[in-house]
Amino acid sequence: MIETIGLTKKYGSFYALQDLNLVVEEGHVFGFVGANGAGKSTTFSILATLLQPTAGDAFINGMSVTEKPHEVRAQIGYMPDFFGVYDQLKTDEYLDFYGASYGLKPKEREQLIPKLLELVNLEHKRYDYVDLLSRGMKQRLCLARALIHDPKILILDEPASGLDPRARVEMRDILKELKAMGKTILISSHILPELAEMCDSIGVIDSGKLIAQGSVHEIQARLQHEKIINVKVAGSLEAAVAFFENDPFVSRIVAVPDKGMLHFSYKGTDVQQIELLQKAMAQQLPIRSFAEEETDLEDVFMAITKGADVR
Amino acid sequence: MKTLLANPVLVKELKLRFRNIKSFSGILFYLVAMSVFVFGFIFLTTSLTGSGFFRPTESFLLFSMMSYIQLGLILFITPGLTAGTISSEREKQTLNILLTTSQTSFQIIFGKMTSSVAFLLLMIVAGLPIYSLVFLYGGVSPGQIAVIFMFYLLTLLAIGSIGVLFSTLIRRTIVSMITTYGTMIFLTVVTGFFLLISLQISQYGNAMPNFSPMSYFWASINPPVVLLTLLQPAVADQILNLATVTFPLWAGYFIFYSVLTAAAIFLSVKRLRVNMHKYK
Numbered sequence: 001m002i003e004t005i006g007l008t009k010k011y012g013s014f015y016a017l018q019d020l021n022l023v024v025e026e027g028h029v030f031g032f033v034g035a036n037g038a039g040k041s042t043t044f045s046i047l048a049t050l051l052q053p054t055a056g057d058a059f060i061n062g063m064s065v066t067e068k069p070h071e072v073r074a075q076i077g078y079m080p081d082f083f084g085v086y087d088q089l090k091t092d093e094y095l096d097f098y099g100a101s102y103g104l105k106p107k108e109r110e111q112l113i114p115k116l117l118e119l120v121n122l123e124h125k126r127y128d129y130v131d132l133l134s135r136g137m138k139q140r141l142c143l144a145r146a147l148i149h150d151p152k153i154l155i156l157d158e159p160a161s162g163l164d165p166r167a168r169v170e171m172r173d174i175l176k177e178l179k180a181m182g183k184t185i186l187i188s189s190h191i192l193p194e195l196a197e198m199c200d201s202i203g204v205i206d207s208g209k210l211i212a213q214g215s216v217h218e219i220q221a222r223l224q225h226e227k228i229i230n231v232k233v234a235g236s237l238e239a240a241v242a243f244f245e246n247d248p249f250v251s252r253i254v255a256v257p258d259k260g261m262l263h264f265s266y267k268g269t270d271v272q273q274i275e276l277l278q279k280a281m282a283q284q285l286p287i288r289s290f291a292e293e294e295t296d297l298e299d300v301f302m303a304i305t306k307g308a309d310v311r
Numbered sequence: 312m313k314t315l316l317a318n319p320v321l322v323k324e325l326k327l328r329f330r331n332i333k334s335f336s337g338i339l340f341y342l343v344a345m346s347v348f349v350f351g352f353i354f355l356t357t358s359l360t361g362s363g364f365f366r367p368t369e370s371f372l373l374f375s376m377m378s379y380i381q382l383g384l385i386l387f388i389t390p391g392l393t394a395g396t397i398s399s400e401r402e403k404q405t406l407n408i409l410l411t412t413s414q415t416s417f418q419i420i421f422g423k424m425t426s427s428v429a430f431l432l433l434m435i436v437a438g439l440p441i442y443s444l445v446f447l448y449g450g451v452s453p454g455q456i457a458v459i460f461m462f463y464l465l466t467l468l469a470i471g472s473i474g475v476l477f478s479t480l481i482r483r484t485i486v487s488m489i490t491t492y493g494t495m496i497f498l499t500v501v502t503g504f505f506l507l508i509s510l511q512i513s514q515y516g517n518a519m520p521n522f523s524p525m526s527y528f529w530a531s532i533n534p535p536v537v538l539l540t541l542l543q544p545a546v547a548d549q550i551l552n553l554a555t556v557t558f559p560l561w562a563g564y565f566i567f568y569s570v571l572t573a574a575a576i577f578l579s580v581k582r583l584r585v586n587m588h589k590y591k
Contacts, residue, residue, distance in 0.1 A: 048411045052585045066587040070413070078411045084404035088330045089323070100319035101412035145408070 001026050002047065002153060002186055006056035009042050009208075016042045018208040019056070024186055026152070029179050031195030032188040034205035040188040041081055043205075044157045047186070048078040060153055074102070077146030081157040081188075085130040085138060091122060094130045094141065095148055102149035109148075116144040120174055136167030143174060154178065156187045160194060172198065228293035229273075232261045234286035243283055247276055263293070319414065320422025321429075328430055338437055341384065345441045348380065349373065353444075367450030374445040375542050378459055381435065381442075382538055385467045386499055389431060390491035393474025395484040396423040397583065402484060416583040420576060424475050431467050435460070458541055462561075466534050469568040470495055472575035479579040502533040510553060527554040531563030 007020040017039040024030040034040050045051035047058050049069040058065045060072045085094065092113050099109035117123045120140035125133060133141065139159060146154060160171045176198055179185060189195050195202055196216045204212040204219065212219050233240045237255045241262055244250050249268035256262065266273060277290050328334050356369050397420075400406040409419060445451050474491045481487040506529035513523030530536050530550050540547035540560050547560045 045407075048407075049587060050407055050410060050585065052587050069584075069587045070415070073411055074413045076411070078408070080404075080407050082404055083408055086323070086327060086403075086405060088327055093323075093326070097319055097323045098408075098412060100317075100322070101409070101414045103413055142408075149413070 001061055002030070002059070002184065004043070004047075004056065004058040007043065007046060007053055007058055008055040009039075009046065009051065010054040015208045017046075017053075020205075020210055022203060022210065022213070024184060026184050027182050028200045029175075029185040029187065029198055031199035031202040032186065032205060033190065033195060033202055034188070035190055038205045039208040040190075040205060041157055042208075044078070044080075044155050044186070044188065047155050048076060048080075049073055074149065075151055075153055077149070077151035077154045079142050079146045079154070079156045079159055081161060083142055085133075085141075087129075087131045089130050090127055091117065091130055091133070091141060092126045095145060098145045099148045104149065112148060116147055119147070119177065120144045121170065134167075136163050136170065139163060139167070139171060140174065143171075147178075152184060154183050154185045154187075156185065158188055158190070160189065168194070226265045226267055227273075228263055229266050230261060230263045230289070230291050230293055232259075232288040232290075234260070234288050237262055240280075240285050240287070243280060243285060244276075249276075260288075318418055318422040318425070320409075320419050321425050322422075324422060324426035325429065328426060334430065338434055341434055342437060342441065345377070345380070345438055349377065349441055349444055352376070365448045367448060369450075370445045370448035371450035374442075374451045377442060377445075378538060378542060379535070381438065381463065382466070382534060384434070385431065385463055386470065386495055386534065388434070389427070389467050389470040390474050390488060390495055392427040392430060393424065393471045394478050394488040394491040396427060396475055397478040397579075398481060398484040398487045399478075401482060410584055416580045420475060420479070420579045420583060424471055424576065427474075428467060428471055431471075432464070435463060455541075459538070462534075462538065462541060462564075465565065465568050465572075469572045469575075470498075472572045472579070476575040476579045479582050498532060499534055502529045503536060505529045506533060506536065514553065521555065523554045524556065526550070527556040527558070527560075527563065530554070531560045532567045534564075537561060537564045 002022070002024040004020050004022045007017060007022075008015065009017040020039075020043060022030075022043075032040050032043065042051065046053050047060065047065060049065050049072055053066065057067075060075050063071050063075065065072050086097075089097070095113045095116060096109050099112060100106075104112070114123065114126070117126055120143055122133075122137060122140055122144065125137060125141075130138070130141065139162075143156070143159060146156070156175075159175070160168045163171060172194070175185065175187070179198060187195065187199070199216065201213065201215050202219065203210050231240060231244070237257055237260070241253055241255055244253055244262070244264055247268075249266055249272060251265045251267070253262060253264040266276075268276065273292075280287055280290070352373050353365055356373075357365055397406065400409060442456070446453075470491070473494050474487075477487040477490045477494075478484070481490060506526060509523060509525040509529055513521045513526055527550070536550075537560055540550070550560060551557065
């Protein structure tokens with residue numbers, strides 16, 4: 001379990017992180033979303049015992065990062081957003097070095113390395129030099145490195161940043177596998193949709209403050225004051241437009257004759273929305289489809305980070 | 312000891328160092344330079360005197376010159392090898408990952424330091440066969456060589472630990488290197504200058520030697536002066552007489568550089584990671 005209580009990091013008068021209170025339950029995947037410089041990496045650095053907080057504390061499996069940093073290190077697998085590799089070191093030697101750094105015995109390392117390389121699809125690169133691997137491969141290798149001591153908690157700072165779409169998908173598949181293995185994962189990204197699929201809950205951070213926290217759907221619901229509803233009609237659009245115009249919760253109706261559809265903003269509740277559809281059916285309007293438009297998560301993210309506190 | 316040497320950083324550093332062609336070419340260049348010097352010296356001495364003999368006194372002179380060359384090598388190579396150990400990891404963005412492993416700060420510093428020292432020792436040992444040529448002509452005892460090698464070891468440990476300390480404290484390798492070279496020059500050149508000044512001041516206007524602890528101090532921390540006293544014990548007596556101090560110079564050197572090494576390693580270990588408790 002990961003917990004932060006009033007975690008704060010201040011540089012002079014500038015707050016890089018302000019009063020962060022966060023709980024990630026065991027086996028959960030928590031996505032941390034925020035623009036560059038919002039405070040994601042600061043949080044992760046404190047959790048990884050690399051940065052001293054100005055106030056507050058963070059706990060990894062109940063152990064304080066400020067009181068027991070050495071014990072905390074053994075519990076976490078940390079992957080920074082930017083990292084380098086050693087020149088002239090082969091992939092298996094790279095993992096062997098970090099395995100030894102976590103106190104694993106040579107035999108254990110020997111058995112673990114092929115398994116980890118298989119997990120991150122790098123078994124064919126076992127004897128290649130690390131510095132010659134592609135960016136995506138290095139990212140995957142770094143993830144394998146973070147797993148070498150079998151930590152229960154993974155702290156992954158932008159693991160998919162800078163990757164091409166294919167490498168991004170591969171990384172996502174590996175993370176799903178780790179989730180299935182029961183790891184507690186704290187992962188950050190500046191791209192919300194990337195996280196939505198795999199996270200149990202997300203937190204949105206902006207200017208050092210956590211401005212929203214909950215499941216992706218919760219956050220969307222809290223943010224959405226209006227829904228966009230798309231209606232496809234088989235016959236004439238006029239009758240449909242006239243019908244929907246009379247509803248007090250409907251606004252901004254736009255008809256798209258070419259596609260035989262119309263869309264409008266709707267402020268009513270879910271029950272009122274059902275009643276609206278039932279009335280339309282009773283009026284025998286030739287409706288082919290009546291659907292809520294999927295909100296683009298990017299839009300949600302953009303709206304949240306504009307400064308609205310939706311907690 | 313076995314656990315100390317099974318240090319992951321040490322094993323990795325040695326592996327990387329000996330995969331690098333520069334390490335081998337460095338040793339090769341050093342050995343070639345030493346050979347040219349030794350054989351050139353023997354050739355010149357035997358041909359210039361016209362006797363065709365190489366006397367024990369000349370052999371001792373050769374030994375002394377080689378000892379100074381080797382001291383110079385240690386003084387100039389050690390900062391280069393150690394002053395980037397931690398800062399280069401920081402620059403390559405590998406340090407953060409290393410610091411989040413379960414290794415203690417001492418293990419990391421010890422591994423870095425030992426790998427650099429091991430390479431320097433290899434260089435010195437590789438030069439031993441050339442060094443030993445002087446035995447063929449007499450004038451030098453194996454005990455004297457052993458003492459000088461212990462002196463080298465202490466000197467390189469001290470300069471090396473200063474390099475590691477600056478590398479830990481200073482973010483950029485280039486600045487760390489300049490600072491380490493600056494410290495090395497202070498210890499070898501500036502202290503010599505201070506020795507001369509303090510001797511002048513203490514003896515000024517006195518017919519008899521005057522008690523001068525500062526002269527003793529500057530002499531005892533200056534590597535070239537201490538090496539000279541190891542090669543020519545009479546020089547040590549002269550300095551002790553002038554400063555009217557009876558404590559052996561080599562002992563002062565040993566204490567000063569041992570304390571310096573221990574302090575530098577201690578500070579490096581303390582400053583490698585952030586102190587998470589600090590704000591409380």
